[in-house]
Amino acid sequence: MKINSIASRLLLASALLLPVFLGLTGYFLLKAFQHSLTEAENAQLRGHIYLLFSAAELVEDDTNSPVLQMPSALMEPDFERVNSGLYAFIYDHQGQLVWRSNSAALLSPPDTHDFSTVPKIGQLITQSLALAAQPLFSAHYDVVWEDSAGQGHLFRFAVTHTRTTFEAALAAYRTQLWRWLGTAALLLLLVQAIILRWGLRPLNHLAVALKAMQSGETSNIVGEHPRELQEVVNNLNQVLARENALRQRYRNSLSDLAHSLKTPLAILQSKAAHDASDTDLRETLSEQIARMNQVVTYQLQRAVSDQQQGLRHQVNVEQTAQRLFSALAKVYREKNVTWEVNISADTVFWGDEQDLLEMLGNLLDNAFKYGEQRVELRAETTADSLILRIGDDGPGVPAAAHDKILQRGQRLDSRIAGQGIGLAVVADIISSYGGTLTIGTSRWQGAEFTLTLPRT
Numbered sequence: 001m002k003i004n005s006i007a008s009r010l011l012l013a014s015a016l017l018l019p020v021f022l023g024l025t026g027y028f029l030l031k032a033f034q035h036s037l038t039e040a041e042n043a044q045l046r047g048h049i050y051l052l053f054s055a056a057e058l059v060e061d062d063t064n065s066p067v068l069q070m071p072s073a074l075m076e077p078d079f080e081r082v083n084s085g086l087y088a089f090i091y092d093h094q095g096q097l098v099w100r101s102n103s104a105a106l107l108s109p110p111d112t113h114d115f116s117t118v119p120k121i122g123q124l125i126t127q128s129l130a131l132a133a134q135p136l137f138s139a140h141y142d143v144v145w146e147d148s149a150g151q152g153h154l155f156r157f158a159v160t161h162t163r164t165t166f167e168a169a170l171a172a173y174r175t176q177l178w179r180w181l182g183t184a185a186l187l188l189l190l191v192q193a194i195i196l197r198w199g200l201r202p203l204n205h206l207a208v209a210l211k212a213m214q215s216g217e218t219s220n221i222v223g224e225h226p227r228e229l230q231e232v233v234n235n236l237n238q239v240l241a242r243e244n245a246l247r248q249r250y251r252n253s254l255s256d257l258a259h260s261l262k263t264p265l266a267i268l269q270s271k272a273a274h275d276a277s278d279t280d281l282r283e284t285l286s287e288q289i290a291r292m293n294q295v296v297t298y299q300l301q302r303a304v305s306d307q308q309q310g311l312r313h314q315v316n317v318e319q320t321a322q323r324l325f326s327a328l329a330k331v332y333r334e335k336n337v338t339w340e341v342n343i344s345a346d347t348v349f350w351g352d353e354q355d356l357l358e359m360l361g362n363l364l365d366n367a368f369k370y371g372e373q374r375v376e377l378r379a380e381t382t383a384d385s386l387i388l389r390i391g392d393d394g395p396g397v398p399a400a401a402h403d404k405i406l407q408r409g410q411r412l413d414s415r416i417a418g419q420g421i422g423l424a425v426v427a428d429i430i431s432s433y434g435g436t437l438t439i440g441t442s443r444w445q446g447a448e449f450t451l452t453l454p455r456t
Contacts, residue, residue: 042139046139052090055071085103086160108131110131112156138160141158142156142157209221316348328364350386351453359426363451374392385453435451437452
């Protein structure tokens with residue numbers, strides 16, 4: 001699927017990259033929290049080991065043998081509550097259990113081989129351990145205790161703590177973390193959408209300015225624009241100014257050419273019609289002079305039409321059509337043509353009035369010329385188009401010739417005077433407005449030309 005919107009592309013990229021970024025962020029935050037919990041657990045185990053050290057005492061029994069004596073109750077309540085999850089064990093140098101906390105009274109004590117090897121005496125070792133299928137944190141510490149005779153005795157102090165509290169805290173943190181990160185992702189996307197809309201608003205303003213220029217409200221791009229766009233606007237205005245200047249020069253040159261040739265052509269045509277003695281020569285001169293006059297008129301019309309694009313106004317179609325029908329009815333008075341105009345009084349054409357006169361004039365002239373007795377002009381509007389239909393009761397246009405007659409100089413009936421340029425002029429003007437010209441059959445089985453033009 002192709003995405004043509006800049007804002008949609010940026011939002012899609014953010015929607016794809018943001019979960020990856022937030023996912024990595026959540027992963028590292030979770031690892032950091034887990035490490036923090038582990039360090040806190042190890043610190044608690046170390047404190048419990050020191051508590052055992054402070055409570056232990058090496059005494060001699062009745063046989064004067066040194067034994068390690070522990071109080072009947074410890075200051076930490078969890079050491080006294082059975083199956084509390086916090087357990088303490090003391091082993092002698094042979095690995096024999098010499099004491100356990102009351103909390104471990106119902107448990108089988110771990111073997112000394114279950115503990116990691118101590119590199120050196122006096123170093124605290126922490127590890128994970130399983131006791132009765134229960135995962136535990138474990139810490140053990142080997143210490144040498146001297147008796148009154150100065151003889152050292154090795155003991156291992158071990159403390160284990162269940163991972164239940166640790167896992168619960170980690171699970172709660174994980175749930176809250178992903179919930180908040182998900183909420184943050186949605187908020188970030190919403191904020192980014194708002195920022196994009198605000199940030200791209202100058203492009204909408206530029207589009208409005210371009211549309212105003214195209215509709216003829218302004219001659220260039222006006223308004224204040226951001227620094228990033230202002231240089232583009234300035235360059236576009238310079239290009240438009242140069243183009244308008246060139247068009248004006250071309251228009252002036254063609255106008256001068258037309259005015260310069262009109263008079264000599266009129267004189268030649270008059271002389272050929274009245275003074276030439278040879279009838280064939282007179283007809284040839286008249287035909288060729290008329291052809292040159294038509295070519296000059298056509299080129300001048302193209303220049304005027306091109307110049308006026310972008311200077312569009314609302315032209316009343318019904319009034320323009322009535323003027324044309326009145327003029328053509330006088331020209332073709334002998335044919336006694338019946339004509340109809342079915343156009344609403346508020347129907348308008350967005351463009352130049354001369355362009356509308358040129359298009360309707362050529363098509364209506366052909367309808368009067370080739371029709372027998374009936375000519376009709378109808379108009380209808382849609383949401384974005386103005387549709388004009390011109391029909392007659394003449395012989396019509398064969399489907400195979402539809403494209404041919406729109407080409408300059410192409411004619412189907414050579415018996416009627418003409419140069420085959422009128423329809424080409426109409427097609428060029430319609431094309432300049434972005435419209436279309438189609439040929440069909442009228443309700444009297446004659447030709448019907450349909451013009452579809454943009455309403456704005």
